[in-house]
Amino acid sequence: MMKYSVIVPFHSNLNLLTLCIDSLLKTLDSSESEIIIVDNNANGSQIDPGWELGKQCKIVTKTRNLMYPKAINLGAEYAQGEFLIFCDADICVVNQFHKALTAELAFDEIGYASAKLLDIKTGDLLEFGITSSYYNFPHPYAGRPRDFALIQKNHNPLAACAACSAIKRTLFIDIGGFDEQLVHSYSDIDLCLRLRNCQYKTVCVAEAIAYHCGASTHGSGMGASLKEDTKGVFMSKHKHIPVQIEEYIHIACDYFLSQYHLVKKDYFILDCTTIANPETYLNTAIADLDICETGRYRCPAPIRDAHEIDFLNFIPYQIRNYRISLLYFVDNFLCAKKNHLWKYCRRDFNDIVIDRQANIELLRNI
Secondary structure, eight states: OOOOOEEEEEEHHHHHHHHHHHHHHHOOOOOTEEEEEEEEETTOOSOOOTOOOOOTTTEEESSEEEEEEEHHHHHHOOOSEEEEEEOTTTTEEETTTTHHHHTTSSTTEEEEEEEEEEEETOEEEESSSSOOSSSSOOOOTOOOTTTGGSSOOOOSSSSSOEEEEEEEEEHHHTTTSSTOOOOOOHHHHHHHOOOOOOOOEEEEEEEEEEEEEOOOOOOOOOHHHHHHHHHHHHHHOOOOOOOOOHHHHHHHHHHHHHEEEEEEEEEEEEEEOOOOOOHHHHHHHHHHTTTEEEEEEOOOOSSTOOOOOOOOSOOOHHTTTOOOOEEESSSOOOGSOOOHHHHHHHTTTTOOOETTTTEEEEEGGG
């Protein structure tokens, strides 16, 4: 019996697809695995007809854009393996990733397993689970180095990314596969929530490693408007999603306090986030860190998850000159990175940066 069926949905960007397949062929044993490429593009196949692939690879071609869930479900119809492994075409896997993923599925309570995804440019964490904060779905500790202490062990998040993940084929069929109405994002979260309702857990596997490019296709229709429409369908299905982000904030605060001793506990809160419920984060962090809030100023960043914020021109000068420590709440803690002069001005204080992915770090260390 075939053990592993790897399903690779492909729309465009042949360079990355060849990288993905090469990495899979290097780690998979041809005697127990198959690779099913679901080639779907309304403009015709983008696969080079001269590209020679062995018998381990099968190509299923459709001359239309299937979108992610339908492409995966189609690939599953052709699959013969005990385990289905979903692998985006812009993924580059690290050796033996599949064995680390599927080993966790041997436990009866585990329904779905996902890899640790790394950024192709920095090698830092991109994805290691998806949690919930009522309004949106943060990715705990995203942006941290690969060797960051809090991402070295398996954990059970609310959901996980499908880009490099695994499930038993029989369970995937029984659960009904991916919801094909969720054409842009959320199909993986939806699958995990349906599994959760059937008493199955999702696990993120620390030893299963892959690099993920993301947003690598062109002309597929995967725009922001389509994502908004899809989220509407998703939220109509799941009206009572449990808020889980506090669990990760607790863990992050405990780790932070194990690394640093805060002598002065008075902090002024600077809320630069774009989210609707900052209190969920701030109230938890303030209590866990045992700090005293002296005041709060809200100044939302212009865009969600900004990679850079020029603090000198964004934050009022009066706050820069405060003689107590600041706690910056931002969407992405790495936005504080390129602020050398601001950090120099704040060098006498233990300013703290917190982000919506539950990252907590001293400003000077970012």
